[in-house]
Amino acid sequence: MDLVIENLSFLLKGAYYTLLITVVSMFFGLIIGLFTAIARIKGNRVLRMIAKAYVSIIRGTPPLVQIVIVYYGLVDYGIEFGPLTAAYIALSINIGAYVSEAFRGAIQSVPRGQTEAALATGMTERQAMSRIIIPQAIRYAIPPLGNTFVGMLKETSLVSVIAVTELMRSAQLLVSQYYVYMPFYLAIAVMYWLMSTFFTFILHKIEKRLSVY
């Protein structure tokens, strides 16, 4: 326990990176996911197929494999990223696929009559989508997105394999320094749990705020 307290600032720095990677990946993941969802619903055949293949491949392969492909694999083709950048890229692409499924379900759960009402007033398909459908879909999407977000927080531990010193790797480094396992691993478990709980709480707040109508 003393060891944990002694090294708390080191662990907190790890937690900071975990949070940073989560937030950055989620941000880009949301953008990728929204466009993928729209492509799957409204796109032409080619676009739909590309979007579908992307989601299928990402969901059908382990995130760890995706991370090592981006960091180590692409080097073979002369594409080299720093560990942190590779983590952002791999996790954004990964999360985008899951986000797109959440959005797709949400967009489809907005009643057809909403689009018809918007079109009937003279809006274009695009205006109806951005002004009427997506704002409603976002509310439907919050619960599944929340799960995805918390899942992402935990998944960031995988990027420890490409030497990003996030929370997991911070603990590993301390373990190899002091040769004790349990205090450090227990400490980061608690920290992951606290962060997950905090985010779940925030998401509940947002959900409540959005459900005024």
Next chain:
Amino acid sequence: MIDINQLQKNFGANEVLKNISISIPAHQVVAVVGPSGSGKSTFLRCINGLETITGGTITVNSHVINAQSPRKVQLKEIHSIRQETGMVFQQFNLYPHKTVVENVMEALLVVKKMNKEDAYKISSDLLAKVGLAEKEKSFPSQLSGGQQQRVAIARALAMEPKLMLFDEPTSALDPELVGEVLKVMKDLAEDGMTMVIVTHEMKFAKEVADRILFMADGVIVEDAKPTAFFENPQTERARKFLRQVSEF
């Protein structure tokens, strides 16, 4: 105002509208009646392009939807028609995430690119006209069905349409709320609006409409003045329908 020529609409192998031709002049109030599944709603939804037509042409204010022309050309025409046509739905279809006044303002802001103050002024006046001035800041879910439908009418009127389409506007309402919606529609008819109303309210049709279209099995079986239709229907199909609706 509306000129429909040999309109056909199929859903797969199912012919819903069979060769319908009809003209509706400006300022006329037309009630479309008939048994369910007769194609009334589909007919109405073809007029503003919510259904893709299989054959024929629909002309509204010189904009022509021709089943033969490429989809892109059709969509352009449909878009022009929609800007001059208001529509009211059975299920209201108000935007639940926007307040009442925002519902009415929306198309003015997005389609007409009007500034907020002007859009608000118009919307506020229209809400007063349908008797809902005090509900401006409410959300649709806080309103009764009758109030929601009146908001929907105000929303459609905001674009200053030359033509209003009503798709069973009172069918989803509790009986005691029907009257307030019909009242607004009656006022609109008296103001000279061109209206096509799909309805089951025979009394209203008789009282307000200038003309009745009786549809059955995808064709217009009778096209007559209300008194003629209700008192002296020409076909057995219409007589049977009127017997059935008057049984209650």
